[in-house]
Amino acid sequence: MNKKKILTNLNLFSGNDDKLISDATIVIDENIICYSGPSKDFNGSLNNFEVFDLKGKTVIPGMTESHAHISYTNNGPLELDKTPVEEAMIKTVDNARIMLGSGFTSAISFGSIHRIDVFLRDAINSGRILGPRLLAGGRDICAIGGNADTYPDYAKPQTEGLAMITDGPWEIRKAVRTLWKNGVDVVKVMIDGELISLQGRPGDLGYKDEEVEALVDEAHRKKMKVACHARSAEAVKQAVKSGIDFIGHANYIDNEALDLLIENKDRVFVGPGIAWEIAFLENAEKMGYSKDSREVDAYKAEVESTIVSYKRMKKEGIRILVGGDYGLDIAPHGTYAKDLEHYVNLFGFTNAEALHSATRFGGQAMDPEGSLGTIEEGKLADLVIVDGNPLEDITILQDHGRIDMVMKDGLMYKGLMNNKSPYLVDSDKS
Ligand SMILES: [Zn+2]
Numbered sequence: 001m002n003k004k005k006i007l008t009n010l011n012l013f014s015g016n017d018d019k020l021i022s023d024a025t026i027v028i029d030e031n032i033i034c035y036s037g038p039s040k041d042f043n044g045s046l047n048n049f050e051v052f053d054l055k056g057k058t059v060i061p062g063m064t065e066s067h068a069h070i071s072y073t074n075n076g077p078l079e080l081d082k083t084p085v086e087e088a089m090i091k092t093v094d095n096a097r098i099m100l101g102s103g104f105t106s107a108i109s110f111g112s113i114h115r116i117d118v119f120l121r122d123a124i125n126s127g128r129i130l131g132p133r134l135l136a137g138g139r140d141i142c143a144i145g146g147n148a149d150t151y152p153d154y155a156k157p158q159t160e161g162l163a164m165i166t167d168g169p170w171e172i173r174k175a176v177r178t179l180w181k182n183g184v185d186v187v188k189v190m191i192d193g194e195l196i197s198l199q200g201r202p203g204d205l206g207y208k209d210e211e212v213e214a215l216v217d218e219a220h221r222k223k224m225k226v227a228c229h230a231r232s233a234e235a236v237k238q239a240v241k242s243g244i245d246f247i248g249h250a251n252y253i254d255n256e257a258l259d260l261l262i263e264n265k266d267r268v269f270v271g272p273g274i275a276w277e278i279a280f281l282e283n284a285e286k287m288g289y290s291k292d293s294r295e296v297d298a299y300k301a302e303v304e305s306t307i308v309s310y311k312r313m314k315k316e317g318i319r320i321l322v323g324g325d326y327g328l329d330i331a332p333h334g335t336y337a338k339d340l341e342h343y344v345n346l347f348g349f350t351n352a353e354a355l356h357s358a359t360r361f362g363g364q365a366m367d368p369e370g371s372l373g374t375i376e377e378g379k380l381a382d383l384v385i386v387d388g389n390p391l392e393d394i395t396i397l398q399d400h401g402r403i404d405m406v407m408k409d410g411l412m413y414k415g416l417m418n419n420k421s422p423y424l425v426d427s428d429k430s
Helices: 083-103 114-125 169-181 209-221 233-241 257-263 275-283 294-315 336-346 353-364 394-398
Strands: 006-010 021-029 032-038 050-059 063-068 104-109 131-137 141-142 161-163 187-191 225-230 246-249 269-271 383-386 402-407 409-411
Touching: 006 383, 021 050, 032 233, 032 353, 050 353, 063 269, 063 353, 083 104, 083 114, 083 402, 104 225, 104 353, 104 402, 114 131, 141 169, 161 169, 169 209, 209 225, 209 233, 225 233, 233 246, 233 257, 257 294, 269 353, 275 294, 275 336, 294 336, 336 353, 353 394
Parallel strands: 006 050, 063 104, 104 131, 141 161, 141 187, 187 225, 225 246, 246 269
Antiparallel strands: 006 021, 021 032, 050 383, 383 402, 402 409
């Protein structure tokens, strides 16, 4: 197969602005983009290129799922660790292929069952299995009684694959070192809780400041990133002040939290992880919660507050990422692009802004050095070929039939949603 590829006759959304360039060309040498723009401005020779005629399809940058749990196996929200690790590993291999096939060429893990992510990342990087570029997570770090330790001791289900329950700065440093030793890229910490939990709700901070500061210091010393679950304003403040990189949820922003985010907007990323909450409200009765239950009322109010918070953050230019805790029965793997629709419908994003969250900002979160997230000269060749125009209809990204091909690292794949097809394509089969 030729190492140089040229993609022509396409509509280009580069991710740098909200424009669509019609009749565009993209040139790729091995895994690097060396031209992207109007076809008429490309003067190079077509000799020695493998040519893909995309027949008017749209090309967008590969998307980043920034709150990923690839090892979650579509269980209920309170049964994340129910699947035996052996079965979870096999399912994770499928989930990774499905994520890539859904147009997500990168993923930031917000926590992995057991040590699955690390083995997954290494298998993807070595080419043994298909999946997105992955910043691998580990077990969540959580205080006693925190969001991954919500059952009283007498009623505790087995959940040791999900979290490291640990307290005190030095014990927390040891937990971080253990994750580092085992190859983790992103440390996930539970800052506050969850409405559905038996104990520890949003606003109940598990750790004192010095504990979270120790965690972040230790992680950054080891060149790892830190992601957190932080719903309340107080939780977000603790997260930003201690230097956490990726803030998950941030549903109840107050002025002080907003000011802190603004001060730190060049280094911090925020994402609501809203998809499963919306799915919970849609499926509450099936899940055994009546329409007027405390949980349904509370999540409704949380979604309302999230809408207000994200409109404020967007206005201030805080970088908001796409990623929604997918991998649950009510929000299964493969439905990741639902996030973009939610951002448009709930937070008032334009379609282009939702795409920027999924592409440019996601790329910046994955690699601050800037190798990912847009289609331009010098970037890594991660692309999604879409049948249709997502600037006109953002929901088409949810339709796997409209994700015609996915390129990751210069290799073009087709048919990734079917676990029996050969995936790699050359120009003859495009
Ligand atoms: Zn999560």
